[in-house]
Amino acid sequence: MTDIHAQLAKAVGDTNLFAGDAIEDRYRTDLSGILRAEPGFVVRPRTVQEVAAILRAANAEGIAVTTQGGRTGTVKGAVPDKGAIVLSLERMSAIEELDPLSMTITVEAGATLQAVHEAAEAAGFLLPLDLGSRGSATVGGVISTNAGGLRAVRWGVARDMVLGLEAVLADGRIVTGLKKTLKDNAGYDWKHLMIGSEGTLGVVTRATLRLRPIPRTTMTALIATDGFDKVVALLRDLDIDLGGQLSSFEVMWQDFYQMITEANRAKRAPPMPASYPFYVLIEAMGGDPVGDPARFEAALAAAIERGQASDVVIAQSGRERDALWAVREDLMEPMRKLWPMFAFDVSVALGDMAATAERAITAIRGEYPNALILTYGHAGDGNLHFVVGVGDGSPAAEHRVDLAVYSAVAQAGGSISAEHGVGLTKRDYLGFSRTPDEIALMRILKAALDPGNILNPGKILPPSSSLQ
Amino acid sequence: MTDIHAQLAKAVGDTNLFAGDAIEDRYRTDLSGILRAEPGFVVRPRTVQEVAAILRAANAEGIAVTTQGGRTGTVKGAVPDKGAIVLSLERMSAIEELDPLSMTITVEAGATLQAVHEAAEAAGFLLPLDLGSRGSATVGGVISTNAGGLRAVRWGVARDMVLGLEAVLADGRIVTGLKKTLKDNAGYDWKHLMIGSEGTLGVVTRATLRLRPIPRTTMTALIATDGFDKVVALLRDLDIDLGGQLSSFEVMWQDFYQMITEANRAKRAPPMPASYPFYVLIEAMGGDPVGDPARFEAALAAAIERGQASDVVIAQSGRERDALWAVREDLMEPMRKLWPMFAFDVSVALGDMAATAERAITAIRGEYPNALILTYGHAGDGNLHFVVGVGDGSPAAEHRVDLAVYSAVAQAGGSISAEHGVGLTKRDYLGFSRTPDEIALMRILKAALDPGNILNPGKILPPSSSLQ
Numbered sequence: 001m002t003d004i005h006a007q008l009a010k011a012v013g014d015t016n017l018f019a020g021d022a023i024e025d026r027y028r029t030d031l032s033g034i035l036r037a038e039p040g041f042v043v044r045p046r047t048v049q050e051v052a053a054i055l056r057a058a059n060a061e062g063i064a065v066t067t068q069g070g071r072t073g074t075v076k077g078a079v080p081d082k083g084a085i086v087l088s089l090e091r092m093s094a095i096e097e098l099d100p101l102s103m104t105i106t107v108e109a110g111a112t113l114q115a116v117h118e119a120a121e122a123a124g125f126l127l128p129l130d131l132g133s134r135g136s137a138t139v140g141g142v143i144s145t146n147a148g149g150l151r152a153v154r155w156g157v158a159r160d161m162v163l164g165l166e167a168v169l170a171d172g173r174i175v176t177g178l179k180k181t182l183k184d185n186a187g188y189d190w191k192h193l194m195i196g197s198e199g200t201l202g203v204v205t206r207a208t209l210r211l212r213p214i215p216r217t218t219m220t221a222l223i224a225t226d227g228f229d230k231v232v233a234l235l236r237d238l239d240i241d242l243g244g245q246l247s248s249f250e251v252m253w254q255d256f257y258q259m260i261t262e263a264n265r266a267k268r269a270p271p272m273p274a275s276y277p278f279y280v281l282i283e284a285m286g287g288d289p290v291g292d293p294a295r296f297e298a299a300l301a302a303a304i305e306r307g308q309a310s311d312v313v314i315a316q317s318g319r320e321r322d323a324l325w326a327v328r329e330d331l332m333e334p335m336r337k338l339w340p341m342f343a344f345d346v347s348v349a350l351g352d353m354a355a356t357a358e359r360a361i362t363a364i365r366g367e368y369p370n371a372l373i374l375t376y377g378h379a380g381d382g383n384l385h386f387v388v389g390v391g392d393g394s395p396a397a398e399h400r401v402d403l404a405v406y407s408a409v410a411q412a413g414g415s416i417s418a419e420h421g422v423g424l425t426k427r428d429y430l431g432f433s434r435t436p437d438e439i440a441l442m443r444i445l446k447a448a449l450d451p452g453n454i455l456n457p458g459k460i461l462p463p464s465s466s467l468q
Numbered sequence: 469m470t471d472i473h474a475q476l477a478k479a480v481g482d483t484n485l486f487a488g489d490a491i492e493d494r495y496r497t498d499l500s501g502i503l504r505a506e507p508g509f510v511v512r513p514r515t516v517q518e519v520a521a522i523l524r525a526a527n528a529e530g531i532a533v534t535t536q537g538g539r540t541g542t543v544k545g546a547v548p549d550k551g552a553i554v555l556s557l558e559r560m561s562a563i564e565e566l567d568p569l570s571m572t573i574t575v576e577a578g579a580t581l582q583a584v585h586e587a588a589e590a591a592g593f594l595l596p597l598d599l600g601s602r603g604s605a606t607v608g609g610v611i612s613t614n615a616g617g618l619r620a621v622r623w624g625v626a627r628d629m630v631l632g633l634e635a636v637l638a639d640g641r642i643v644t645g646l647k648k649t650l651k652d653n654a655g656y657d658w659k660h661l662m663i664g665s666e667g668t669l670g671v672v673t674r675a676t677l678r679l680r681p682i683p684r685t686t687m688t689a690l691i692a693t694d695g696f697d698k699v700v701a702l703l704r705d706l707d708i709d710l711g712g713q714l715s716s717f718e719v720m721w722q723d724f725y726q727m728i729t730e731a732n733r734a735k736r737a738p739p740m741p742a743s744y745p746f747y748v749l750i751e752a753m754g755g756d757p758v759g760d761p762a763r764f765e766a767a768l769a770a771a772i773e774r775g776q777a778s779d780v781v782i783a784q785s786g787r788e789r790d791a792l793w794a795v796r797e798d799l800m801e802p803m804r805k806l807w808p809m810f811a812f813d814v815s816v817a818l819g820d821m822a823a824t825a826e827r828a829i830t831a832i833r834g835e836y837p838n839a840l841i842l843t844y845g846h847a848g849d850g851n852l853h854f855v856v857g858v859g860d861g862s863p864a865a866e867h868r869v870d871l872a873v874y875s876a877v878a879q880a881g882g883s884i885s886a887e888h889g890v891g892l893t894k895r896d897y898l899g900f901s902r903t904p905d906e907i908a909l910m911r912i913l914k915a916a917l918d919p920g921n922i923l924n925p926g927k928i929l930p931p932s933s934s935l936q
Contacts, residue, residue: 101819192660243754244712286711351569448916
């Protein structure tokens with residue numbers, strides 16, 4: 001028994017410490033499915049004090065710690081290094097308090113997004129953060145990657161919903177700031193440094209999240225449009241016409257729409273022909289069951305009038321709404337065709353979306369003329385997703401496609417990661433969307449908070465010896 | 469001529485360097501009006517490169533630098549130390565670019581909020597950040613204090629509108645991250661560390677801000693209510709009923725309403741009697757000129773029905789709207805009665821507002837039975853303002869009132885500063901709303917980014933030798 005083994009056993013007890021063959025496979029990877037290396041230990045603390053004891057021991061011994069939530073990330077941010085300690089928060093999943101007057105919920109970091117949704121909804125509240133992987137993604141995970149999702153156009157991303165945070169620093173210091181206040185300017189707002197830092201600056205253990213009252217109405221429509229300039233104008237005009245109700249604005253390129261509706265044709269008929277260059281799925285949520293649907297229809301009629309919409313289907317029931325969302329979300333089966341595939345999550349200014357997409361697609365086709373490319377995204381947030389299949393899953397092919405996409409993003413001054421994080425997958429491209437001085441500042445912060453470099457080392461920041 | 473004088477002259481030119489008697493009085497203080505000490509120099513750079521040269525020189529010589537915007541802060545955050553360099557950004561006030569497609573505006577930090585409003589409005593856009601001091605407050609200032617203002621309930625605070633930032637670090641390094649993207653998770657989001665740090669971590673020189681389309685309708689009403697529990701319920705229910713349109717929700721205690729309307733009676737008749745315990749000024753903004761006013765009225769009728777509103781006045785014209793806002797904003801004359809007065813800007817969870825206010829008021833009256841106390845705030849954000857006159861402006865009296873208010877805030881787990889910052893005025897009370905570990909983490913960040921402690925030293929963080 002090594003010294004660190006004994007210390008970890010003391011911290012969490014023998015029944016929650018695993019090593020060697022006793023480590024289950026799920027701790028070795030994330031949604032990318034790539035096994036990286038053999039972790040030395042898996043620990044499953046139950047309390048923040050246990051997390052602190054684990055980090056104190058790891059810091060003293062200089063052993064890397066990779067924190068895991070639901071392991072539904074896609075950029076290998078939660079994939080451990082060889083010999084590292086995997087710190088799984090799965091046992092810290094309590095919904096601690098829902099405060100209906102203050103409209104907040106305080107939860108442990110290992111709670112799944114879905115568990116928080118259910119607790120909120122039972123009390124009449126909405127946590128607007130929603131993603132496809134809600135059943136496995138944890139609060140700690142969505143905070144560590146600053147996840148965005150389907151309603152960011154109205155309610156923002158994870159960062160915008162975190163009122164209070166508790167985190168453990170590399171040296172085991174527990175920093176607790178579990179405020180329920182919407183405004184707090186009493187000194188540096190350190191929680192924003194933890195949010196989105198992918199477990200490299202601290203371990204998030206608990207959060208207080210802002211809730212909203214559940215809206216009374218939900219209106220959903222699919223809109224076909226014949227140019228991306230019209231998509232941008234449609235967003236601006238619907239934002240005005242719907243007066244604060246627009247909650248989703250998802251764009252799909254023709255290739256995407258065609259492939260998804262074709263592949264799912266046995267399950268459901270396509271809601272409209274695949275003959276249009278762009279499709280937009282919108283949702284609005286309001287408070288007036290009598291007036292809202294009429295206003296929604298009027299806003300869409302006005303969009304047709306202005307030539308921004310060529311075809312419109314409005315969901316008339318919950319079932320029809322699900323069918324429209326399925327066009328955007330029922331991707332698993334259709335995407336098999338593209339396997340082995342490379343997935344991208346980039347963002348650019350709204351005005352640059354069309355040109356950036358075109359430039360990226362042209363560059364990919366320059367390398368691989370027969371590439372299958374699905375383009376879609378949360379257009380309301382300038383967030384583009386590309387899924388690319390070139391019939392070759394090799395690192396060399398991935399690098400060629402990466403360069404094509406990230407060069408287009410860099411040219412528009414965009415971000416290589418809108419909502420998935422950097423992890424290992426995008427690390428070497430950080431310089432495509434951050435200036436050298438920004439990266440230098442990130443290194444200063446990392447060195448200040450984790451001088452021993454034990455927290456998820458090698459994620460986000462390329463090794464210092466590299467060019468960036 | 470000292471060495472630093474020569475270096476500063478080289479950086480900005482003789483015509484923008486002032487020392488000794490040549491320093492105008494306005495550079496010595498802020499809105500608190502308290503002269504602190506004699507600065508050594510005032511420099512007025514025109515470019516970010518000049519700012520960098522100033523900081524390099526100051527850092528090399530170990531001379532303090534206090535950055536100034538409009539000097540409309542209230543916590544002495546922009547008041548220089550004796551011998552310090554005042555870095556005034558008044559000449560860096562350009563509106564550089566308004567991008568209508570991306571709905572962003574990029575400006576230099578010295579631009580006033582009003583100048584940005586005017587540029588945005590001329591292009592059909594709204595910058596939702598609005599404060600009484602809009603004519604003097606600068607973009608750099610509102611970012612450095614993370615200002616909130618009158619519409620935070622819908623659009624958030626300054627932090628929520630900053631998409632991109634440029635700042636100069638203590639050593640003169642220029643960090644540029646002027647993104648126009650709404651989502652960016654490519655590494656640590658360092659801009660959030662600068663936002664709200666009151667010039668102690670870097671000098672903000674340029675920002676890209678998110679704009680919104682100008683809403684088509686504005687509806688304003690004053691509501692009287694007979695208990696604070698009803699104020700909280702009213703907020704929640706109006707938030708639902710108005711389905712995303714609620715943009716202001718300002719509460720006034722009876723004392724406040726009575727004093728302001730009495731003192732301004734010669735200018736305008738009070739909109740309703742002063743006999744109610746609480747008054748709420750609400751505003752909603754929407755996109756439907758036909759349907760919005762009716763829906764607004766229906767929501768208020770429902771509030772009366774539920775017993776949440778005892779009396780309601782709806783503005784029927786722009787003039788009536790201004791008159792309702794004057795009840796909340798025309799404070800200068802009435803407040804003279806309280807002089808010398810102490811002003812507070814605290815926040816607590818919505819559910820704790822009434823009890824916290826009552827506890828603070830009781831504690832102040834325990835010390836000063838005849839104290840005049842005005843209580844009001846941005847209730848939609850949990851943000852309370854107290855203005856207290858006890859007929860004694862001495863530091864000892866201020867300290868007694870401070871303790872009364874901040875103890876009540878601490879008991880509710882609130883913040884001693886919602887939107888004004890900490891500066892010098894609240895520095896010694898930081899421990900009332902931050903844990904020792906939070907303050908220790910702030911010190912780590914300050915030491916990492918400003919190892920020579922030249923950036924606005926002594927602001928926010930108490931000297932290390934103090935107990936906190």
